[in-house]
Amino acid sequence: MKNQKGMATLAVVSGIVLIIALFAAAVGSSGFSDIKKSQNLFVDAQQRANAKAGLDCAIAVFEQKEVNPKSTDFSMSVFDVCKAPTNSSISFTDNTTHWTLSASSGFAVQSVLVKSGGATAAAFKTSGSLVIDGGNAWIPAKGDKVGTDGDIGIYECIAIIAGGDVTIDVGESSAEFKSALTGTNERCHESFSTHIPPQTDPVTNKFESDILDNQENIDVFQDLFETPKENWVSVKKTFDVTITTGSAISDREEVSNCGSAIKTEVDAGKKKIWVDGDCFIAGLSGAGSGESHPLIVIKNGIVGAKDAFTFQGTIFQFTVDYPEASLADSWGSYQKTDGTGHNLCKEGAMSSLCAELILEYKNDSSKWGKLPFYFHGSYESEGSYLIDVPGSTSLVKGSFKPGYDEGKDPSPGGSGVPRILKGSIHDF
Numbered sequence: 106m107k108n109q110k111g112m113a114t115l116a117v118v119s120g121i122v123l124i125i126a127l128f129a130a131a132v133g134s135s136g137f138s139d140i141k142k143s144q145n146l147f148v149d150a151q152q153r154a155n156a157k158a159g160l161d162c163a164i165a166v167f168e169q170k171e172v173n174p175k176s177t178d179f180s181m182s183v184f185d186v187c188k189a190p191t192n193s194s195i196s197f198t199d200n201t202t203h204w205t206l207s208a209s210s211g212f213a214v215q216s217v218l219v220k221s222g223g224a225t226a227a228a229f230k231t232s233g234s235l236v237i238d239g240g241n242a243w244i245p246a247k248g249d250k251v252g253t254d255g256d257i258g259i260y261e262c263i264a265i266i267a268g269g270d271v272t273i274d275v276g277e278s279s280a281e282f283k284s285a286l287t288g289t290n291e292r293c294h295e296s297f298s299t300h301i302p303p304q305t306d307p308v309t310n311k312f313e314s315d316i317l318d319n320q321e322n323i324d325v326f327q328d329l330f331e332t333p334k335e336n337w338v339s340v341k342k343t344f345d346v347t348i349t350t351g352s353a354i355s356d357r358e359e360v361s362n363c364g365s366a367i368k369t370e371v372d373a374g375k376k377k378i379w380v381d382g383d384c385f386i387a388g389l390s391g392a393g394s395g396e397s398h399p400l401i402v403i404k405n406g407i408v409g410a411k412d413a414f415t416f417q418g419t420i421f422q423f424t425v426d427y428p429e430a431s432l433a434d435s436w437g438s439y440q441k442t443d444g445t446g447h448n449l450c451k452e453g454a455m456s457s458l459c460a461e462l463i464l465e466y467k468n469d470s471s472k473w474g475k476l477p478f479y480f481h482g483s484y485e486s487e488g489s490y491l492i493d494v495p496g497s498t499s500l501v502k503g504s505f506k507p508g509y510d511e512g513k514d515p516s517p518g519g520s521g522v523p524r525i526l527k528g529s530i531h532d533f
Contacts, residue, residue, distance in 0.1 A: 152211035159193030159208030160215040162186070164525060167206065167219070174204055174219070174523060175249050204523065219523050227266040228507040229490050232323045233475075233497030234269030237505060240280025240303075241273075244287055244508035245315050246489075251294055262286065262293035264315045264509075268323040268495065271316055274307035280504075284315045287508075325493035326423055334425055334493065337404070344402070345375040350382035353407065353435045353454040360454035364388030364410070371399045371418070382406045383435045385454045386420070393417030398488065407435045409458045412482040422477055423493035429474030432494075436462065438473050465500070476500060 163184050166172065172183055174197060184195040193210040207216040226246035229235065248261035264284040265271055273282050282301040286292055297315040301308055310318045326334040341347070348366050350359040363380060365388030370378050372392065376399045383406040390413065393399055399418040405427040408420070424432075437451035437459045446468050450459035458479055466472045477492055478499040485506045492499055 148211070149213070152213035153215075155192045155210035156208045156213040156215040159187050159191040159195060159210065160206070160217060162191055163195050163206055163208055164217060167525065173249075174199070175251070206525075217525055219525055226509065227263045227317075227489065228509040229264070230266040230323075230325055230328075231492040231497070231499055232268040232325055232495045233477075233492065233499065235265065235267050235271050236498060236500045237271075237273045237282070238276065238500070238502040239504060240275055240278070241282045241505050243282075243284045243506065245284050245293065245297075246509040247286060247291070247293075248297075254292075256290055258291045259294050260286065260291060260297070262297040262315045263317065264299065266317045266320055266323065268320055269318070269498070270310055271312070271318040272307055272309040273301055273312075275301055275303055275305055277304055279303045284313075325421070325491050329421060329491060334423065337423075337425060341379050341402075341404075344377040344379040346370050346377075347379045347381065350380060350384055350406065353383040353385070354437055354451055356382070357452070357454045361385050362388060363454075364390070367401055368392040376400065378402070380404065380406065383454065384408050386410045387412060387414065389416055390414045391416075393487075405431075407432055407455065407477055407479075409455050409479045410482065410484075411458065411480070414480070414482060414484045415486065417487045419488040419491065421491040421493070424477070431474075432477060433470070433474035436473050436476065438463065438470070440468075440470060462500075472498070480505065 166184055166187060170183060173179060181195070181197060184197070187193070187195055187208070191208070191210070193208045196205075196207045196209070198205045198207070204219040205216050206219055207214055209215075228243050228245055243264045245262035245264035248263060250258050250260050252259035262284065275282055281303045282299065284293065284299045292298075293315060296313055299313040299316050312318070324334070326332075326337070330340050332340060348363065348370070350356060350363045353360045360383045363382075363384035364386040367378055367380065367384075367386070368389050368391070371389075378399060378401050380401065380403045382403075384403050386408055387410040389401075393416055395417070401418060401420045403420070403422045405424050406422070408422055435453075436455055437453040438448050439451060441447045441449055448463050448466075448468050448470065450456050450463065453459070458481070461481060462473075462476070462479065475497050476499070477494040477497045478490075479501070481502040483504045483506075484501070485508070487508050489509055490507055
């Protein structure tokens, strides 16, 4: 009997010991798993930190040394300085339309896009959208030389840079749109030379690489003057003369004569002319020459013109702390009070253009405050047209032929130098 009790006691004790042993093993396994998991999280965070540090270093080297991957003397060794301090590897991949600059550490990778023609220079540049209606022949900004064909140099070209959409409608006539260099020994690479044949349906955002739409973080003012837009007062002080026009409605005569007033200053030898207010630029036609390539800046105002227009110079429009309602008022459109919703035009410097825009916009009043620039006619220039009005949509109708001239570009930036594409950093 005593033996049976002893065996039972032994069995119970053994069971308890087994349970304790299993519990200890489970706790030990769980603790080991937690430790391993913590180690993995630590390693992952460390690798990501290394990759980010490597990419930050590579970006700094790229920008400070003005690295150009298309240059014949380009070497990856320029990034060697970033490897050891950040414990990462640096790669630079050519993806035909862009490059990818990457830093990796273990399984972590951080990358940023680099685009050619991240371009500061173009025949037309706007922080907003652009609608082109009619036949056009554009002379684009000439970027890097990418090849030869006999004695002919092949170049990257930039005709249009836009922060929003670009729409081209050649209409039903024999008009066509083409972007091409005019020199006898040069031409744009086929991937940088948009051509839209006559009688083609409207095209939006489907062009060759000479037309860049929906570009992020466009800052036209910064590109032109190498200073933030909020410092516009300091930029204005560098100009030769200021013309104040006011509103196309209340200051009709000043606005109507704006172009002529600018031309008078250009003819007098002034090269940097600042305009405050709206400007009907038709009177500027014929100004400028090979020796005098003026820069015209128009602040907080709409710009319009029609008929034939020629100009050897660059025009830059921008707004700062200026509401859409003020732009809309300058065009002079207003709705009838009879409940029909129809629009009419007030008498003002832009009344003839207002009448045309009513046919264009119908009774959609929302578009007037987003229209900084409207031209209808034949426009030919040697120089750029630049607009810094975010969220805007500029409209040109007729034969619009801006011609970029590198030798007369007032901006400090070039056209085809590859640049970091802001907002394109990816964390993998």
